Amino acid sequence: MARYIVKRFLLMIPTMIGVAALIFFMMRVVPGDIVELRMSGESGFASKEQIALERARFGLDRPLWRQFVEWMWGLARLDFGRSMWTGASIGSEIQLRFLLSLELAVLATSVAVLLAIPLGVIAALKQDTWVDYAVRIFSIAGIATPSFWLGIVLILGLLIIFKWLPPMVYTPPWVNPWQNLAQLIWPALAVGYRYSAVATRMTRSAMLEVLREDYIRTARAKGLWEKLILTRHALKNAMLPVLTVVGLEFAFLMGGLVVTEQVFNLNGLGLLFVQSVAHRDYTLTQALVLLVAAIFIIVNFLMDLMYAWLDPRIRY
């Protein structure tokens, strides 16, 4: 087991390096760089010398491989550098947005889990009845509805029915938790619906599979209460794949909410990413992609460990 953990952990390193290399070279292929963008934005034209000088300041005039090696060396020392656009350190640029994205992801996950597990279990128990069909239609509709559109409709509904708009400025939860929730619950609902749909379908199919197992029949045959069979025997075993889906979606939420953030005017990681790509802010884009990829890889790693720990049939 210890050997498996170490091996699995070490496998994360080449993947991260691959991600780093891919985003580094991808950014360099994008036409235009930050110097050109800024110079053309400020005065309309700039002399060749000025542009060359600015490039040298960012180190963009050095050969690509040297830039890459230097960046990697910085990463190895956990030094992400400074944002090319604002000049602030990457850590301070990301910090507050990371908190917002994390909070939204946690809220959306709670919404999703609260909806998904009861619905999925009921659908599996009543397979092929109208209840099952209703749950399936509800969940397929959730996957089909773009969450950014659901967000627009939610805002519209609040505006027209209650003549009220959620607050537009982010308040950290430790300042005013109520205000904070009043703003973030709506995007969490919009995103959580789609998310719960994915989890509901997984819960349903995992439950269906488990309910056909021999040990469930044995439990029924020995006259155990149905409730106990469901919670202790079936649900516990069906939760593993559901956990995977929830984990992966959580990782996705940390960086993938570009559009929903735009609708709700949230200044999260997704917006920061779009801005950094538009500015050709190489250091910031690279740091963000690495962050999101790291979350994804770590969640995956933890899921694998959890599988090995929770399912005694899996031993490495």
Add this chain to the structure above:
Amino acid sequence: MAINPAIDVATEAPTAEPGSRWVSTLLTFCRRRPLGAIGAGIVVIMLLVAAFAPWLAPYDPVAVDFGAMLSPPGPKHWLGTDAFGRDVLSRLIYGSRTALLVGFGAALLGATAGAVLGVGSAYFGGKIDLYLQRLMDVLLCFPLIILALAIVAIMGNNLSNLILAITIPMIPRCALVIRSSALSIREMPYVDAARASGFTHRRIILRHMLPNVMAPYLIMLTAFLGQAILLEASLSFLGLGVQEPTAAWGLMLRGAAVEFAETAPWMAIFPGVAISLSVFAFNLFGDSLRDALDPKLRTL
């Protein structure tokens, strides 16, 4: 509205060609999977609407009419007009062309490339398999929309680049699933036999292995169709996809639709309904297809 014709399709089917194998397969599918049949019906209607758009649309989708700006749904404009006085219904009808083109284009390309890579990876094994899988791992770490965003930024946004941007994130997801089914097929006696007969790698991959991963391939394909339409809508909404004045559902939700949402909610509501309904139909159909073809496979 769109559900009744779907049932008509299902009941009319037997009179078309009695005794044909296709029709009886179709009938069985409809009877066993009513939800799937409804989905398929909506898809067929969408295809027809897209094909006959010029005859169905009451107005030119790009014709600006400043006299009728932001008019609410009524007898003249069934679903109202947008901030430029363009007819929303006509833009929805033409928008189905964009959605289907991007959806089918990206899904076919993504699933096919993924299938070839997956089968190749499983067939050759060893180093090739190892390196391909690592590459797929790296691509999988990139959130779907971020990868698409970067590709559009690099290549510029026209329709074919948009399709490519949506295709690339799909490839590793498909390759992963196909590879795992291809691994077991590689061990089948008929593949050994083909190898012993001295067939080329290409022939074995294309003629012997690919046809046997058809079930997961079709399942991934239908799942990708809906996802591609959703992704296209998101990218167009961000301004990174289809450009004005082309009619596209995601684009219709951008800008004025949000600004004037309170006074002219029809602009924001109908395109979203169109996106949801079409993706819903593809997913409904895909789901039933998955249940019918491979009940053990779980895709999201």
